[in-house]
Amino acid sequence: MKFPLMRNNIARDDLDALIEHLKQDDPILTNGPNVRAFEQEWNGWLGTKYSVFVNSGASANLLTMAILKIRYPEGGEVIVPPLTWISDIASVVQNGFTPVFVDIDPTTLAMDASKIIDAISDRTLAVFLTHVQGFDGLTDELIRYLDQAGILLIEDVCESHGATHNGRKLGSFGWISNFSFYYAHHMTTIEGGMICTNDPEAYQAARMLRSHGMVRESNDPAVKNAYIADHPDLNPDFIFAHAAYNVRNTEIGGILGRRQLPRLDANVKLRTENFLHFLSRINPAKFRTDFKTEGSSNYAFNLVLQRPDMDFAERLMSAMRKSGIEFRRGSAGGGNQLRQPYLKSIIPAEHYKNFPQTDHIHFFGFYIGNFPDLRIDEVDEICTLLNSVN
Structure with missing residues (x-):
């Protein structure tokens, strides 16, 4: 591809740092001091108290919902985007x-805040809001409403590292936020994710859930000692508090995260x-240009047709290929x-x-690669080609 979705997201210096680490006589390869240092450095960048490095953004999502289940074992509703x-x-x-499910605001591609509020019921536990492709999906009204109603905000910031709302980084507003460090994202650890929170109980749960539910993974002596006291028949090194997972990173x-973070801004x-x-x-006559760009940290070029036109969409895809x-x-x-198909047994037929x-995005929305070493003349070349399609 002349214009791929991502290019050069791992620098030569990053690889050299890995090689130097591997040259040691007995390098630590599993979860160790560089993981812990990266977590702390990420806290400093994002502005949260606690972070837990995992093997993917999807695992961060999974552990977040598992923590919510610990808090609300009886279950309930979570508002999510389609x-x-x-x-x-x-x-x-x-x-x-x-x-x-709540439909999106076309200017941010995130759930429409007013529709979220309308969808809240007495069974609503949380709003799981995705900041799509670098756009700020929050509104002041939504933040105030959820705070007053005591409903948890969970932020998926997997595609939106560094985006802000009122000058404050996304991922620092919610009860928990999730990030992804997949290769094509703003920064990469090849595969990886981060769970971030200011809630000490959620943090301890995330640490244990990340590693088989083992109590020894907690770094709070009070948590450890309580489990040990309650279970004198168990080896303190092998107390499993939760039916959990193994989603540790390495x-x-x-090392990659620590190398990449200083370049992120x-x-x-x-x-x-x-x-x-x-x-x-x-061309605004053909494509939408009225996105909310304030605070964005764009992940990709969003190409959305102004009107539903399947023939034009097919010609556009052919030209791009x-x-x-x-x-x-x-x-x-x-x-x-x-x-x-995975939702067929969960939602009514034709609920979509x-x-x-x-x-509209499903059929007439596209994204194209945007990355730091993409030159302006290359952007011009892409736009010229797109505008030429009739």
Whole structure:
């Protein structure tokens, strides 16, 4: 591909740092000091008290819902978007909660805040909001409402590292937030994710859930001692508090994260400049340009047709393929999750028809690669080609 979704996201210096680590006589490779250091450095960057490094953003989603299940074992409703990655919804279902779907705001691709508020019931426990592809999905009204109602906000920031709301980084507003360090994202540990929170109980639960539910993974002596006192018949090294998982990351991931984090803010700036230039050059008669760009840290070039036109969409895809422009149809997660087979037994038939904004993205929305070393002249070339399609 001439214009891939990502290019050069791991620098030569990053690889050299890994090689130096591996040259040691007995290098630590499993979860160790670089993982712990990365977690602390990430806290400093994001502005949260606690972070837990895991093997993917999907695992961060899974553990977050498992922590919610510990808090609410009786279950309840979690409001989720139909435009997101599968793991946001799957983690809700896997932990026994009922997903309640809300259509998106076309200017942010996140759930429409007013529709979230309308969907809240006496069974609502949390709102699992995805900040899609670098856009700020929050509103002041939504933050105030959830705080007053005592409903938890969970932020999926997997595609939106460095995006802000009122100058404050996304991922620092919610009870828990999740990040992904997949190769194509703003920074990468090849595979990886982070769970972030200011809640000490959620933090201790995340540490244990990450590693088989073992109590020894807690770094709070009071938590450890309570379990030991309650279970004198068990070896203190092998007390399993929860039926949990093994989703630890490694020292390799920790080293990469520590190397990449200092470049993150500069990369966000470049991505945002690219995106604003892209929006200024594509034809607004054919493509939407009215996105909410304040506070964004764009993940990709969002290409959404102004009107539903299947023939034009087919011609556009053909032109992109011929020109070597890699793209994804349906935007985040492949479009409307309500059309996917895994939800057929959970939601009513044809429920997707109640979400027209998401369904428009499903058929007529695309994203194209945006990355820090993409040159402005390359952005111009992409826009010229897109605008030439009739």
